[in-house]
Amino acid sequence: xxxxxxxxxxxxxxxxxxxxxxxxxxxxxxxxxxxxxxxxxxxxxxxxxxxxxxxxxxxxxxxxxxxxxxxxxxxxxxxxxxxxxxxxxxxxxxxxxxxxxxxxxxxxxxxxxxxxxxxxxxxxxxxxxxxxxxxxxxxxxxxxxxxxxxxxxxxxxxxxxxxxxxxxxxxxxxxxxxxxxxxxxxxxxxxxxxxxxxxxxx
Amino acid sequence: xxxxxxxxxxxxxxxxxxxxxxxxxxxxxxxxxxxxxxxxxxxxxxxxxxxxxxxxxxxxxxxxxxxxxxxxxxxxxxxxxxxxxxxxxxxxxxxxxxxxxxxxxxxxxxxxxxxxxxxxxxxxxxxxxxxxxxxxxxxxxxxxxxxxxxxxxxxxxxxxxxxxxxxxxxxxxxxxxxxxxxxxxxxxxxxxxxxxxxxxxxxxxxxxxxxxxxxxxxxxx
Numbered sequence: 305x306x307x308x309x310x311x312x313x314x315x316x317x318x319x320x321x322x323x324x325x326x327x328x329x330x331x332x333x334x335x336x337x338x339x340x341x342x343x344x345x346x347x348x349x350x351x352x353x354x355x356x357x358x359x360x361x362x363x364x365x366x367x368x369x370x371x372x373x374x375x376x377x378x379x380x381x382x383x384x385x386x387x388x389x390x391x392x393x394x395x396x397x398x399x400x401x402x403x404x405x406x407x408x409x410x411x412x413x414x415x416x417x418x419x420x421x422x423x424x425x426x427x428x429x430x431x432x433x434x435x436x437x438x439x440x441x442x443x444x445x446x447x448x449x450x451x452x453x454x455x456x457x458x459x460x461x462x463x464x465x466x467x468x469x470x471x472x473x474x475x476x477x478x479x480x481x482x483x484x485x486x487x488x489x490x491x492x493x494x495x496x497x498x499x500x501x502x503x504x505x506x
Numbered sequence: 507x508x509x510x511x512x513x514x515x516x517x518x519x520x521x522x523x524x525x526x527x528x529x530x531x532x533x534x535x536x537x538x539x540x541x542x543x544x545x546x547x548x549x550x551x552x553x554x555x556x557x558x559x560x561x562x563x564x565x566x567x568x569x570x571x572x573x574x575x576x577x578x579x580x581x582x583x584x585x586x587x588x589x590x591x592x593x594x595x596x597x598x599x600x601x602x603x604x605x606x607x608x609x610x611x612x613x614x615x616x617x618x619x620x621x622x623x624x625x626x627x628x629x630x631x632x633x634x635x636x637x638x639x640x641x642x643x644x645x646x647x648x649x650x651x652x653x654x655x656x657x658x659x660x661x662x663x664x665x666x667x668x669x670x671x672x673x674x675x676x677x678x679x680x681x682x683x684x685x686x687x688x689x690x691x692x693x694x695x696x697x698x699x700x701x702x703x704x705x706x707x708x709x710x711x712x713x714x715x716x717x718x719x720x721x722x723x724x725x726x727x
Binding site for chain 1: 507510511514515518521522547577580581583586588589591687725727
């Protein structure tokens with residue numbers, strides 16, 4: 305983590321795609337050592353909301369706040385270090401687990417648990433094995449973890465591993481924002497944000 | 507990060523050599539079609555050698571440009587670059603260079619086979635290879651702009667070909683004239699200088715243009 309974790313929050317932020325508002329406005333702070341769960345039905349804009357927070361998608365209504373100032377989308381990755389787990393895991397099927405890990409984290413393979421599995425090309429992995437590998441890419445040194453359905457294909461052992469990682473990260477002051485419809489580390493939750501579909505007033 | 511992207515590209519090219527082999531095969535096939543269509547008139551073919559070479563280079567390299575960013579776009583790798591605050595223009599430049607090494611250099615390596623088909627003197631080959639290398643690099647720079655602009659579009663390959671071709675005319679014209687001059691033993695420096703100038707202009711313009719197009723494509727994803 306950087307010297308002092310910047311104060312991160314959002315103000316009247318709607319999840320929106322192609323200028324269409326998907327959810328009602330959300331105003332929230334994400335202080336350090338907090339675990340926020342984003343809830344909502346399928347298609348309610350959870351992933352889109354996370355993409356706004358990561359600076360990948362400029363919101364057409366609302367703002368991201370960093371240290372009390374409005375931050376432009378391009379400024380977010382400059383001011384915060386982010387671990388992002390999305391639907392697309394950014395890994396390449398023709399590369400081995402180790403090679404994908406080194407490319408995406410910039411760390412050497414020594415920091416990954418030794419396993420014969422990671423010497424095989426990723427295209428031979430099951431969905432759960434693939435997701436397990438992405439969990440290893442979460443970096444305790446980053447300011448924020450943005451998790452998009454991180455537990456969808458995990459078995460019980462790996463789910464426990466993920467919950468331990470979240471607990472450990474929160475203990476050292478990290479910020480976790482997770483979009484999920486499955487229960488995940490429920491005992492650690494600081495706040496729950498439920499995304500409601502936006503309905504334009506007549 | 508950028509060195510890792512370059513090694514990754516080389517590694518992937520080694521693991522699926524089919525892409526390169528088919529591009530080189532396509533290149534040779536186009537060139538062999540011309541003698542079949544025109545007839546075995548060696549004088550006529552000698553006159554057209556440089557034009558045939560450049561048409562083959564252009565047509566063989568066009569389809570490969572689509573591959574520049576599309577994989578990284580769909581896997582979400584581009585998203586990670588943005589999130590980790592990596593310089594997208596640097597990434598674009600690395601991809602252009604690695605694509606040139608993986609797809610362009612094998613085409614140039616196939617030139618001796620072309621020399622057999624068209625009775626090109628071996629002494630002219632090194633210069634010809636240099637001219638085609640500069641032209642191919644310029645084409646790849648152009649291809650990167652088109653490939654990034656058409657990311658996520660349907661029928662992207664056709665669309666990017668339509669975008670590239672008109673802009674590729676100067677490169678093909680200067681390249682053909684320079685190669686023709688080399689084959690005829692005349693002074694090629696003026697045409698070659700113009701070809702080099704086009705390449706340098708694109709070297710400045712392309713990473714910047716590609717940067718904005720990629721940024722836009724990521725937002726629209």
